[in-house]
Amino acid sequence: MAKAPTKPDDQILQLRMARSAPDLWPMLEELYGAHPRYAAFRKDLEKALKDAWKDRPADLKLLDLQRDLEPDWFQRADMAGYVFYIDRFAGTLTGVLDKLDYLEELGIKYVHFMPCLKPRPGDSDGGYSVMDYRSINPDYGTLDDFKAVSAQLRARGISLCIDLVLNHTAKEHEWALAATQGDAWAQGLYHMFDSPDLPDAYSKTLVEVFPDNAPGNFTHYPAFGKWVWTTFNEHQWDLNWANPDVFLEITKIMLHLANTGVDVLRLDAVAFMWKRMGTRCQSEPEVHMLLQALRACSRIAAPAVIHLEEAIVSPQEMLPYLGRGKHDGREGNLAYHNSLMVHFWGALATRDTRLMSHVLATHFPDRLTNATYATYIRCHDDIGWAVTDEDAAALHISGPAHRTFLSDFYEGGFPGSFAQGVLFQVNEETGDKRISGSFASLAGLEKAQDDHDRETAVQRILMGHALIAAFGGIPLIYMGDELAMLNDYSYRDQPDHAHDSRWVHRPKMDWALAATRHSGNSAASHCFLGTQHILARRRATPGLHAAHPTKIVQTGLDPVFAVQRQAPTGPILCLFNFSNHWQHVSGAWLQAHGVTHWHDELSDEIVTLHGDHLALPPYARVWLT
Numbered sequence: 011m012a013k014a015p016t017k018p019d020d021q022i023l024q025l026r027m028a029r030s031a032p033d034l035w036p037m038l039e040e041l042y043g044a045h046p047r048y049a050a051f052r053k054d055l056e057k058a059l060k061d062a063w064k065d066r067p068a069d070l071k072l073l074d075l076q077r078d079l080e081p082d083w084f085q086r087a088d089m090a091g092y093v094f095y096i097d098r099f100a101g102t103l104t105g106v107l108d109k110l111d112y113l114e115e116l117g118i119k120y121v122h123f124m125p126c127l128k129p130r131p132g133d134s135d136g137g138y139s140v141m142d143y144r145s146i147n148p149d150y151g152t153l154d155d156f157k158a159v160s161a162q163l164r165a166r167g168i169s170l171c172i173d174l175v176l177n178h179t180a181k182e183h184e185w186a187l188a189a190t191q192g193d194a195w196a197q198g199l200y201h202m203f204d205s206p207d208l209p210d211a212y213s214k215t216l217v218e219v220f221p222d223n224a225p226g227n228f229t230h231y232p233a234f235g236k237w238v239w240t241t242f243n244e245h246q247w248d249l250n251w252a253n254p255d256v257f258l259e260i261t262k263i264m265l266h267l268a269n270t271g272v273d274v275l276r277l278d279a280v281a282f283m284w285k286r287m288g289t290r291c292q293s294e295p296e297v298h299m300l301l302q303a304l305r306a307c308s309r310i311a312a313p314a315v316i317h318l319e320e321a322i323v324s325p326q327e328m329l330p331y332l333g334r335g336k337h338d339g340r341e342g343n344l345a346y347h348n349s350l351m352v353h354f355w356g357a358l359a360t361r362d363t364r365l366m367s368h369v370l371a372t373h374f375p376d377r378l379t380n381a382t383y384a385t386y387i388r389c390h391d392d393i394g395w396a397v398t399d400e401d402a403a404a405l406h407i408s409g410p411a412h413r414t415f416l417s418d419f420y421e422g423g424f425p426g427s428f429a430q431g432v433l434f435q436v437n438e439e440t441g442d443k444r445i446s447g448s449f450a451s452l453a454g455l456e457k458a459q460d461d462h463d464r465e466t467a468v469q470r471i472l473m474g475h476a477l478i479a480a481f482g483g484i485p486l487i488y489m490g491d492e493l494a495m496l497n498d499y500s501y502r503d504q505p506d507h508a509h510d511s512r513w514v515h516r517p518k519m520d521w522a523l524a525a526t527r528h529s530g531n532s533a534a535s536h537c538f539l540g541t542q543h544i545l546a547r548r549r550a551t552p553g554l555h556a557a558h559p560t561k562i563v564q565t566g567l568d569p570v571f572a573v574q575r576q577a578p579t580g581p582i583l584c585l586f587n588f589s590n591h592w593q594h595v596s597g598a599w600l601q602a603h604g605v606t607h608w609h610d611e612l613s614d615e616i617v618t619l620h621g622d623h624l625a626l627p628p629y630a631r632v633w634l635t
Contacts (some may be wrong), residue, residue: 160271
């Protein structure tokens with residue numbers, strides 16, 4: 011009897027399985043090969059991949075093919091992102107549909123819905139304490155609502171990013187609830203201990219993430235006689251990734267979410283996934299094996315989906331999340347450029363870009379393989395002053411003193427500071443003081459005394475947006491920053507938020523303010539129109555493609571930061587004046603760094619030299635060709 015022909019869909023899956031096999035199975039063999047369940051786990055995983063592909067909607071399979079043919083789709087100059095909490099931006103998921111015209115008008119091609127999966131009741135760490143990965147937060151709508159919104163975004167060419175928390179679940183998750191009832195399989199999904207001996211041994215080298223309101227890394231539960239690893243909060247239980255069942259279950263969840271129309275999965279808290287005695291239990295080598303294997307699973311069953319790996323760590327520790335060494339081109343497609351953000355604020359406070367230039371030139375390659383940065387100035391989180399003592403010393407600066415200065419400056423108490431922020435998680439033992447605050451308040455708008463101060467603050471904001479738009483990567487604008495929205499202190503009156511100053515920069519969208527965006531006579535309007543222009547000029551400048559090398563160059567002027575984008579069509583030299591004084595750049599220096607057409611791509615105007623110098627006003631930005 012003749013064998014039935016293989017269906018085209020099955021053939022495609024077989025080809026993709028073969029393509030990703032070298033990226034997947036060696037990692038899993040190394041991680042789990044000695045585990046007694048490995049053979050069964052491997053069969054279960056193959057079935058999960060096949061089931062996810064079988065369930066994948068036809069339009070998403072077509073998108074898979076398109077992005078296989080255009081693998082640089084997320085690196086192109088037309089990509090620009092917008093980040094928001096659904097309830098604070100539009101109330102509900104269906105409310106988002108009414109705001110898509112606004113996003114398109116701004117020039118957005120990528121939206122990140124801040125945590126939207128079903129969280130635990132009450133304090134949920136801003137939605138990152140998830141009790142059901144397969145359901146949407148009922149305050150926002152249903153899974154059907156979510157699919158309808160993702161379809162509308164896709165029809166407009168806007169990619170959708172959501173969060174998938176990998177390190178932990180809420181203690182109300184069904185696995186956790188089963189574990190409390192003594193279910194051995196469920197207990198094996200978490201790090202649980204019968205006595206405090208091992209937790210005490212691990213704790214000797216662990217750091218506290220939230221020392222103010224969640225000290226320690228373990229919680230004792232007398233009701234069921236276990237000590238549970240709780241890195242972030244008592245209600246967030248760390249998953250045991252040494253158990254292959256955790257990998258299997260999370261892969262099923264990941265592919266389920268991919269099949270709802272998600273384009274980008276922001277993998278949260280990835281640095282903490284693997285535990286090793288005697289270490290910080292952060293960024294262990296096994297973390298990168300896990301992330302490469304998860305990426306391979308996506309490439310098999312949902313190749314239109316890319317991974318954004320959230321790891322706010324030092325440059326040396328962050329870059330492997332974008333694939334280094336044996337993981338090059340095989341791990342994350344996106345990671346946050348935390349150093350660019352931190353040093354933007356540092357240079358703005360000091361009016362000196364030398365430390366910024368040193369760090370970005372010394373620690374970062376000029377290009378990445380199949381990956382790029384998510385560039386940003388503000389996000390939902392606090393700002394931690396990630397300036398190492400070694401980098402500070404390279405410029406004869408005291409690291410501790412500089413970090414203290416930055417916290418004092420952006421809290422607003424330092425003499426002459428234009429900023430107004432709020433302290434977050436002060437660690438008295440280490441002296442670490444982090445900062446919360448909206449872009450506009452930190453940039454000086456809240457403290458502005460007159461029209462000149464207000465316009466100066468707007469220019470600082472627009473310089474920041476021009477920087478992240480040109481540097482290389484996907485620029486992400488946090489909701490309200492395009493309207494220069496200020497700190498919202500009402501969080502102090504809400505019991506679930508009062509302990510967490512990060513809510514000061516998570517205001518509700520001011521749609522009345524947004525309605526004035528075309529007036530041209532307010533800080534909000536100037537900021538919106540300026541940001542809209544920056545993104546339009548980015549789209550019109552293909553040389554800003556993220557795959558083109560990014561080279562930091564020294565101007566010899568402390569306040570002027572310069573980055574050269576080395577496009578095949580010719581270099582683009584981007585200059586940013588971080589001071590409140592005019593700066594003058596030599597025409598000969600500009601020519602030596604590739605400026606021949608004297609055209610500013612940002613303003614779309616020819617630049618004119620004055621006495622063989624380019625004059626840069628305070629907080630000016632130019633993209634010269």
